[in-house]
Amino acid sequence: MIETISLGRDFKVRGTLVPAVRDLTFRVEAGEFVGCLGPNGAGKSTTIKMLTGILTPSYGRALVAGLDPSKQRKALARRIGVVFGQRTTLWWDLPLRDSFELVRHLYKVDRDRFGKRLAELTEVLELSPFLRTPVRQLSLGQRMRGDITAALLHDPEVLVLDEPTIGLDVVAKAEVRSFLARLNAERGTTVLLTTHDLGDVERLCRRVLLIDHGRLAFDGSVAELRALVPDQESIEDVVAHLYLSSTRAAPRTPRRTPDADPPTVTA
């Protein structure tokens, strides 16, 4: 469903090339639930942006749902859903329901299918109390549920989420997680998410990709990830150990300042 072959992206910062993603090769099969981990600046968001057609790769290639994201962006947009935890696709001044209506026209979803899908999502994500509320008045948890709904109205085969649980409280996090787990189990939607929250990974992902310095540092199950550092107890400690040891082994990708051709800083 998702495939990359030595995918890479460099950014030019003050005349020097800074590699953000290098030689990334992996495959995600249909119906998988994959978590993408890595320290800030490791290249996770850059990868997501290349997979969704926002950024053009410097080299290598990507295939998502059989399409080349940078060349077939529009066709791809109709088949994938995208959620950026720190961004919103909703119209700030309009009631939530109106944003959904716009998304319906944008993705050309017919009225009946849209009504059915929205009713389902409204029930599962408990949107009804704030469907008529302008987006600017929603809490972060409500807005995130709104954004997830907007990404799923056209029934995509693949859902890509960049830090979907960032800033959410414990209850809201649990709700988002259980929704994603159901979506994957019941509809077979392929899910790829990036996160810094290891709870997301432990509870949701059968498979973990660890990206560091723009490279794929680990690809396997959560249990295998734990086994890498057997003397550490919690998954947090395991990951912290891996991040730290990689820092000692090689210099971190330079941090980029927001005023200079800014790529992704907070992965």
Place this chain on the structure above:
Amino acid sequence: MTAFVLYLRLFQYGFRRHSTYLAAALAGAFTNTVFGILRAYVLIALWEARPGLAGYTLTQAVTFCFLTQAFIGPMQVFGRGLSFGDRIRSGDIAFDLVRPAPLLLWSLSEDLGRAAYLAFARSLPPTLIGAALFTMAGPVSPWFLPSFLLGIVVSFGWRYLVTLTSCWTSDDRGMHTLSALLTMFFSGMVLPLGLFPGWLRTVAEASPFAAMVQVPADMWLGTQPPLQALAFQLFWAIALLCLGALLTAAARRKVVVQGG
């Protein structure tokens, strides 16, 4: 057909988004009217001393003053007004780039909705109050309406380009200030372009800014040959929209979306 429905919806939402802020629109209309009255008295003093200046009669000069005040809202003379400007700054533009619809048509529809609302909320009050307090020349030319509409499209085309530059500059404030200054000065907003001396007048009258304010006002007054003036506006509308489309394509290739 379905694409048309989408843009119609966006137009409606542009209208509704702005109608949410009724108090802001009324305050704007009030300010535009008060400044209109102040400007009118300055122009009256000027035209009584120098009748027939810039080829206008006194009545035409006062009418010009209130018309230009009425254009501030719909033509967004002080710049900005496009929602994706903030979205470039915050990085939310990432979403707009994922959408299967072109950003240019998308924001044009929204902007026309905005202009339609402001034509009611901010153009009617200064025009009506101006007509009640002073003698104003009635609409002579039936070409005024298409010219008004083209003025809005030209204004959009210009603001779209200015807003898009922040993909390269990281911060859009400088460009917006510069653009507001240029628009105010060269559109006829400060003084009718006919008052400008020599080459400055030639430049101003050929600029896209003239197509936003001076030309629609002249259409109302009937002081410009209508077909030629419409062709001039149409030229700038098409030229700016084409440039906008090219720049969007360039931005897509080049732009790096800010933040995580």
